[in-house]
Amino acid sequence: SFVVRKKMAPRTMIISRSISYFAFLIPSSLSFRVISHHPSLIVRCDPLSSIAKSTAERVLENPQWPEKWPFSPTDFQRQDETDDAYFYEPTRLVYHIDEYAVAALTDYYSKELKNGDDVLDLCSSWVSHYPKEWKGGNIVGLGMNQNELSENSQLSSYAVQDLNKKCVLPFEDGSFDKVTCVVSIDYLNQPLEIMREVARVLRPGGICLCALSNRCFPTKAFQFWLRTNDLEHIFIVGSFFHYTGMFEPPSCQDISPNPGRTDPLYIVRAQKKLRFWD
Numbered sequence: 611s612f613v614v615r616k617k618m619a620p621r622t623m624i625i626s627r628s629i630s631y632f633a634f635l636i637p638s639s640l641s642f643r644v645i646s647h648h649p650s651l652i653v654r655c656d657p658l659s660s661i662a663k664s665t666a667e668r669v670l671e672n673p674q675w676p677e678k679w680p681f682s683p684t685d686f687q688r689q690d691e692t693d694d695a696y697f698y699e700p701t702r703l704v705y706h707i708d709e710y711a712v713a714a715l716t717d718y719y720s721k722e723l724k725n726g727d728d729v730l731d732l733c734s735s736w737v738s739h740y741p742k743e744w745k746g747g748n749i750v751g752l753g754m755n756q757n758e759l760s761e762n763s764q765l766s767s768y769a770v771q772d773l774n775k776k777c778v779l780p781f782e783d784g785s786f787d788k789v790t791c792v793v794s795i796d797y798l799n800q801p802l803e804i805m806r807e808v809a810r811v812l813r814p815g816g817i818c819l820c821a822l823s824n825r826c827f828p829t830k831a832f833q834f835w836l837r838t839n840d841l842e843h844i845f846i847v848g849s850f851f852h853y854t855g856m857f858e859p860p861s862c863q864d865i866s867p868n869p870g871r872t873d874p875l876y877i878v879r880a881q882k883k884l885r886f887w888d
Contacts, residue, residue: 733794
């Protein structure tokens with residue numbers, strides 16, 4: 611049995627057995643397509659009979675992106691459009707994924723973060739889940755709650771900023787080697803602008819790592835997220851990278867520690883291009 615001992619935040623788990631915003635079609639070839647509410651968004655993946663891990667990791671292998679950004683502002687509306695400062699004012703010193711997912715994320719970071727890396731933790735809080743033995747360079751957290759950020763012993767410094775009000779990151783161009791964002795991208799209602807800013811503050815060849823799970827504060831997540839499931843979330847976040855024009859093709863790694871029994875965890879990652887043109 612699995613027992614979560616660490617206090618968990620009261621977030622909602624999204625379980626989607628039926629597809630509402632995306633449709634999965636299985637032709638005779640046994641490959642399947644993910645077709646969004648926007649008909650030109652298509653991804654070809656492996657058969658649904660594949661194990662879940664393989665399926666998740668193949669969502670971004672062959673996306674057929676439409677020429678232009680296909681989403682509308684209404685896709686990013688939320689149930690609660692009141693000032694986010696009120697919602698995030700209470701200090702929550704809790705995990706937002708279970709301990710098994712936390713351990714898997716820390717182990718993943720141990721392989722991805724190099725000693726001396728300058729790292730920005732986007733939508734940061736009281737813990738960043740970085741390995742204790744990792745010796746980073748300039749480690750900066752950007753979040754909404756100063757009390758939580760001040761408790762994060764892994765940060766060199768932090769900034770308090772509401773990214774839904776001000777998308778411009780308060781850092782110079784090329785400041786970081788890595789940017790991390792853990793189960794929070796679904797709260798950003800201007801994700802394309804944010805990803806452009808992430809690319810700006812990354813050094814050429816720098817990497818952004820977005821960790822996704824199936825828990826959220828539903829009143830603050832954008833509606834498009836609540837109407838879609840884990841595979842679709844991977845596709846959506848991959849599209850955020852793609853449409854900046856500033857990243858290499860995104861990919862997904864499934865690092866779920868106990869599929870079907872504890873919290874799933876997926877990393878959607880992309881590397882900033884060495885050169886790009888607007």
